[in-house]
Amino acid sequence: xxxxFHQSLDDLKEKLLVMAGMAEQAIQRSIEAxxxxxxSICELVFRAEPxxxxxxxxxxxxxxxxxxxxxxxxxxxxxxxxxxxxxADLERVGDQAVNIAVRVREMGAxxxxxxxxxxxxxxxxxxxxxxxxxxxxxxxxxxLAESVLRLDDQVDEMNDAAFYALxxxxxxxxxxxxxxxxxxxxxxxLERVGDHATNIAEDVIFWVRGADVRxxxxxx
Amino acid sequence: xxxxxxxxDLNAWYGTTHTLQDxxxxxxxxxxxxxxxxxxxxxxxxxxxxxxxxxxxPIARAxxxxxxxxxxxxxxxxxxxxxxxxxMVFQRPNPFPTMSIYDNVVSxxxxxxxRNRRILDETxxxxxxxxxxxxxxxxxxxxxxxxxxxxxxxxxxxIARALAVDPEVLLxxxxxxxxxxVSTSKIEDLIFxxxxxxxxxxxxxxxxxxxxxxxxxxxxxxxxxxxxxxxHKIFTNPRDKRTEDYITGRFG
Numbered sequence: 001x002x003x004x005f006h007q008s009l010d011d012l013k014e015k016l017l018v019m020a021g022m023a024e025q026a027i028q029r030s031i032e033a034x035x036x037x038x039x040s041i042c043e044l045v046f047r048a049e050p051x052x053x054x055x056x057x058x059x060x061x062x063x064x065x066x067x068x069x070x071x072x073x074x075x076x077x078x079x080x081x082x083x084x085x086x087x088a089d090l091e092r093v094g095d096q097a098v099n100i101a102v103r104v105r106e107m108g109a110x111x112x113x114x115x116x117x118x119x120x121x122x123x124x125x126x127x128x129x130x131x132x133x134x135x136x137x138x139x140x141x142x143x144l145a146e147s148v149l150r151l152d153d154q155v156d157e158m159n160d161a162a163f164y165a166l167x168x169x170x171x172x173x174x175x176x177x178x179x180x181x182x183x184x185x186x187x188x189x190l191e192r193v194g195d196h197a198t199n200i201a202e203d204v205i206f207w208v209r210g211a212d213v214r215x216x217x218x219x220x
Numbered sequence: 221x222x223x224x225x226x227x228x229d230l231n232a233w234y235g236t237t238h239t240l241q242d243x244x245x246x247x248x249x250x251x252x253x254x255x256x257x258x259x260x261x262x263x264x265x266x267x268x269x270x271x272x273x274x275x276x277x278p279i280a281r282a283x284x285x286x287x288x289x290x291x292x293x294x295x296x297x298x299x300x301x302x303x304x305x306x307x308m309v310f311q312r313p314n315p316f317p318t319m320s321i322y323d324n325v326v327s328x329x330x331x332x333x334x335r336n337r338r339i340l341d342e343t344x345x346x347x348x349x350x351x352x353x354x355x356x357x358x359x360x361x362x363x364x365x366x367x368x369x370x371x372x373x374x375x376x377x378x379i380a381r382a383l384a385v386d387p388e389v390l391l392x393x394x395x396x397x398x399x400x401x402v403s404t405s406k407i408e409d410l411i412f413x414x415x416x417x418x419x420x421x422x423x424x425x426x427x428x429x430x431x432x433x434x435x436x437x438x439x440x441x442x443x444x445x446x447x448x449x450x451x452h453k454i455f456t457n458p459r460d461k462r463t464e465d466y467i468t469g470r471f472g
Contacts (some may be wrong), residue, residue: 002469071428073455073467210457 005070009079012062016083016090019055020134022048023090026097027130027193031123033104034186037112042101052094059087078210082203086137089196089203093130096189096196103182103189113176115183116165119190122158125151126190129197136201142208148201149213155194162187222419223289223388224249225270230284232265232274239265241443243284247436252411252420254430254451257440258471263423266440267391270421271306272299288389304332307382307418311394313374315366321357324366324377328385343384350417351380352410372403379410383418390414392422396429408433427467431455439463 026045033041063084066072072080129151136145166180166187202214225247232240240262247253255263268274269282272293286293293302315324325344326334334340344361348354353376357369366377375395382390392411396404411420411433424430430437431451438448439460447454447463458464465471 005469073427073431074458074464076468077456 002070005066005072005076008062008066008070009076012059012066012080012083015055015059015062016087017134017138019052019059019087019090020137022052022055023093023097024127024130024134026052026094027100027123027127030097030100030104031120031127033101034119034123037104037108039105039108042105045097045101049094049098052091056087056091060084063087075207075210078207082207085203086200089199093193093196096193099189100186103186107179107182110178113179115179116169117162117183117187118158119183119186122155122162122187122190125158126155126194126197129155129194130200133197133200133204136204140204140208142205145201145204145208148197152194152198155191159187159191221388221417222250222415225389225419225421226285226287228285230266230269230282230286232262232269232282233280234265234277235279239443240269240282243445245438245445245448247419247421249419250415250417251436252415252422252434254434254437255421255423255440256425256427256430256437256466258466261440262443263440264393267308267393267421267423270389270391271308272302273308275299304328304385305387306389306391307385307387308391309375309379309382309393309395312398313371313378315369315374315377317365317367319366320362321364321366321369321377322361325380325384328381332385347380347384348377350383350414351376352406353377353380370403372399372406375399375403375407376410379407383414388419390418390420392420394423394425397425404429427455439466441466
């Protein structure tokens with residue numbers, strides 16, 4: 001039994017889950033900032049980003065060390081490759097949270113109006129995708145990961161609807177362009193969060209089953 | 221050129237111990253095939269059945285069919301003929317200590333009655349070149365004994381000796397396990413080059429080595445072949461949980 005190696009794999013997983021917790025919290029905070037227009041919450045998102053970036057580098061280094069020193073095989077090799085990819089996706093989720101917080105800060109300069117887009121609902125759906133994909137990673141549950149892939153279409157549809165509604169509003173009421181554009185970008189950021197959750201789910205399927213389901217393919 | 225090996229219902233015993241059980245597989249020609257598994261799993265017994273060395277032990281026996289090309293090695297040919305067609309390289313280099321490098325390489329040919337000096341000279345040069353040893357020893361062929369070479373050189377000389385009789389199949393039982401990394405790398409390069417001309421079966425405990433040199437890999441456990449597939453499949457996504465447990469170190 002390679003006790004030390006398997007302990008290192010557990011450590012790597014644990015570290016990635018810390019990273020996941022920070023990325024999830026960043027998204028939740030950015031949406032809370034949007035909902036309340038509380039700029040102090042935006043500050044929390046900005047301040048957390050360097051920690052997420054630092055963790056990304058540490059996780060990559062741990063994974064690199066294991067590849068170099070332990071020559072992992074089969075499910076262990078797939079696990080480490082998945083961790084490297086998920087790590088990059090989580091860091092990007094953190095970036096999307098920062099982007100949203102930047103937009104919320106910009107919106108603070110304008111009147112708070114009702115916009116024809118349900119950002120909290122879109123946020124709730126994309127956050128649920130992230131949460132489910134991470135749950136699938138924690139439990140090594142490929143079926144749960146598959147359920148995440150099916151949610152992505154809903155997020156895309158909501159983003160398309162937001163794009164249509166907000167671009168129509170800009171045409172009809174140009175004076176609301178700044179608010180509309182910021183909301184449009186936030187919707188786009190949340191759609192990207194859904195894409196990162198999809199990537200994470202695909203990586204879980206790759207780890208557990210050895211099947212590459214990216215880009216609607218299934219190559220074993 | 222190498223020939224494919226077809227194994228059907230191969231069983232082997234040492235006394236009352238059933239060491240190989242119902243082995244069926246096809247080893248393709250001109251490929252390297254690796255056999256992996258824990259100590260005592262039967263992989264060395266298996267390769268010894270492929271050149272009829274297993275039966276040299278008085279308490280050992282084997283049943284089943286092993287075909288090399290069109291030849292059923294247990295029914296169509298003598299053990300001597302089979303061992304000419306099937307070269308073998310062992311874990312530790314085993315030069316004949318009192319013989320020169322030259323005589324070591326041609327010892328098999330001489331045993332088979334070849335005496336023509338020109339043919340022997342040509343064979344020594346060809347075999348040592350194939351074994352990537354020629355440049356290192358060409359000036360000392362008859363001056364130095366085989367045993368005076370380094371471990372890695374001795375092993376390559378033994379490979380040259382096996383190649384000198386122009387076999388179709390080369391069996392290698394952990395050929396690099398007693399060698400340093402540089403010599404190991406040379407043996408692996410050699411395997412890569414030789415498989416275009418010979419069918420190579422290599423037993424190894426070094427899974428990275430199997431992954432580097434072999435197109436196909438078989439996993440043995442408790443005398444059975446648990447899984448045989450492309451090396452890529454075995455080391456990235458094996459079908460059988462026991463294979464996965466073994467290669468990921470979760471075994472036992």
